[in-house]
Amino acid sequence: MSELSGERLLVVSDEVREALDRRRAVVALESTIIAHGLPRPRNLRVAEELEELVRAGGAVPATVAVLDGKPRIGLDKTQLARVAGEDGLRKLGHRDLAPAVAGGASGATTVSGTAFLAARAGIRVFATGGLGGVHREWAQTQDESADLRLLAKERIAVVCAGVKSVLDVPATLQRLETLGVGVLGFRTTRFPGFYLSSSGEPVDWTAGSAAEVADVLRAQDALGGPPSALIVANPVPEAQQLDPALHDRVLAEALTACARDGVRGQAVTPFLLDYLVRHTNGASLEANVAAVRGNARLAAEIARAYAS
Ligand code: PSU
Ligand code: MN
Numbered sequence: 001m002s003e004l005s006g007e008r009l010l011v012v013s014d015e016v017r018e019a020l021d022r023r024r025a026v027v028a029l030e031s032t033i034i035a036h037g038l039p040r041p042r043n044l045r046v047a048e049e050l051e052e053l054v055r056a057g058g059a060v061p062a063t064v065a066v067l068d069g070k071p072r073i074g075l076d077k078t079q080l081a082r083v084a085g086e087d088g089l090r091k092l093g094h095r096d097l098a099p100a101v102a103g104g105a106s107g108a109t110t111v112s113g114t115a116f117l118a119a120r121a122g123i124r125v126f127a128t129g130g131l132g133g134v135h136r137e138w139a140q141t142q143d144e145s146a147d148l149r150l151l152a153k154e155r156i157a158v159v160c161a162g163v164k165s166v167l168d169v170p171a172t173l174q175r176l177e178t179l180g181v182g183v184l185g186f187r188t189t190r191f192p193g194f195y196l197s198s199s200g201e202p203v204d205w206t207a208g209s210a211a212e213v214a215d216v217l218r219a220q221d222a223l224g225g226p227p228s229a230l231i232v233a234n235p236v237p238e239a240q241q242l243d244p245a246l247h248d249r250v251l252a253e254a255l256t257a258c259a260r261d262g263v264r265g266q267a268v269t270p271f272l273l274d275y276l277v278r279h280t281n282g283a284s285l286e287a288n289v290a291a292v293r294g295n296a297r298l299a300a301e302i303a304r305a306y307a308s
Contacts, residue, residue: 009070009071009101010117010120010121011072011073012062012072012121013062013072013073013074013075013076015060015074016060016062016073016074016121019060020121020122023307024059024060024307025058025059025060025125025300025303025304025306026062026124027057027060027062027123027125027126027299027303028062028073028114028123028127028156029047029050029054029062029064029114029126029127029128029296030063030064030108030109030110030113030114030126030128031047031063031065031108031109032091032092032108032109032110032111032114033128033129033292034046034063034080034084034108035065035083035084035086035091035108036091036108036269036270037269037270037273037288038285039277039285040084040085041084041085042285044084044085046289046292047063047080047084048080049293050063050127050292050293051063051080053296053297053300054127054296054297054299054300057297057300057301058300059125059299059300059303059304061296062121062123063075063080063083064109064113064114064117064118065079065083065107065108066092066097066100066105066113067079067082067083067106068104068105069101069102069103069104069105069106070101071101071117073117073118073121073123082106083108089106089108090105090106091107091108091110091266091270092108092109092110092113093110093112093113093147093150093266094110094112094116094146094150095112095146096113097116110132110145110146110147111126111128111131111132111145111158111160112132112146112147112150114126114128115147115150115151115154115156115158115229116150118156119156124155124156124157124217124303124306125156125157125159125217125299125302125306126156126157126158126299127158127159127160127292127295127296127298127299128158128159128160129160129161129164129194129288129291129292130160130161130162130164130165130194130291131147131162131163131164131231132146132147132148132163132167132269133145133147133148133163133164133167133168133171133172134167134168134172134175135166136167136168136255137259138168138171141264143265143268144175145167148172148175148179148181149179151176151179151181151231152179152180152181152228152229153226153227154227154228154229155221155228155229156229157213157229157230157231157299157302158231159186159232159234159295159298159299160232160233160234161192161193161194161233161234161235161291161292161294161295162191162192162194162235163194164194164269164272164273165193165194165195165199165247165251166254166269166272166273166276169191169193169199169201173191173201179228180228181229181230181231182205182220182228182230182231183203183204183205183230183231183233184203184206184207184213184231184233185203185207185233186213186232186233186298187206187207187208188203188206189202189203189206190202190235191203191233192233192234192291194236194288194291195241195242195276195287196236196241196247196287197235197236197237197238197241198235203233207232210302210304210305211305213232213302213305214302214305217230217306234291234294234298236290236291236294240286240290240291241287242280242283242284242286242287243283246280246283247276247280247284250275250280250284251272251276253275254271254272254275254279257271257275258271258275273288
């Protein structure tokens with residue numbers, strides 16, 4: 001393991017370090033989806049599978065987490081197993097990183113935590129499931145994921161299946177526009193709906209291939225100015241999406257249960273995802289995993305096209 005000079009806190013695995021030094025393709029993967037988004041023991045299998053998919057696509061996977069106060073970019077098997085199985089692992093957004101480092105805590109990183117650390121390490125492409133965003137009860141709760149503001153400040157491409165459908169999707173797209181975060185539909189003119197192939201909302205820009213996405217990344221680099229992310233919105237294949245009627249029915253129940261139980265803050269998203277898994281007999285889990293798989297594959301392709 002080596003320490004980045006100037007970024008002494010980050011522990012970048014040898015494999016990731018070497019790939020970055022040689023300008024090879026690297027894909028960052030987040031860990032909150034593993035620790036808090038998917039049920040055990042399936043979560044560890046998915047974590048391993050995502051790394052394998054990235055490798056099969058010709059890129060080096062860099063799963064990000066904080067272990068014993070050390071932000072790690074690239075985990076070995078034991079570390080990945082800790083993320084999937086350790087009790088009491090925290091959920092770390094960008095703002096939680098400093099207290100976690102100072103206190104020697106361990107935690108899984110969200111999109112905001114991961115994008116921040118991956119960008120520090122010089123990684124340009126990142127794959128996840130669905131972004132956080134503006135929650136449906138925003139007017140009452142002011143709950144908007146820290147993912148959005150962080151993505152307005154880091155130059156990283158985030159390959160995702162849109163934003164989680166438990167959110168207010170139009171409001172989230174509006175916030176992304178306000179924050180100046182680019183959104184590219186991948187082979188679609190509709191913004192994906194996470195568990196669903198389409199949210200019904202239009203996107204302004206569409207890319208037809210990984211090479212086209214890489215061209216946009218290079219154009220971002222060339223334009224310079226204050227950095228911001230690029231959201232590559234990659235829909236789950238229709239054959240693998242959650243049945244839309246089932247989705248709408250169970251989601252309505254989940255939102256009611258969330259309000260009734262007084263769930264707030266960081267707990268909201270894991271609560272809703274878990275509710276959907278349990279009340280769709282695991283069908284939402286399959287759609288979620290299918291979405292993340294597709295994103296890991298596409299991210300590897302984009303990272304390769306960008307590196308070449
Ligand atoms: N995508 C998934 N499952 C997840 C998440 C994304 O398929 O659990 C996580 C991401 O880490 C994202 C977080 O950053 O949910 C958003 O949480 P919040 O709404 O509390 O910001
Ligand atoms: Mn929130």
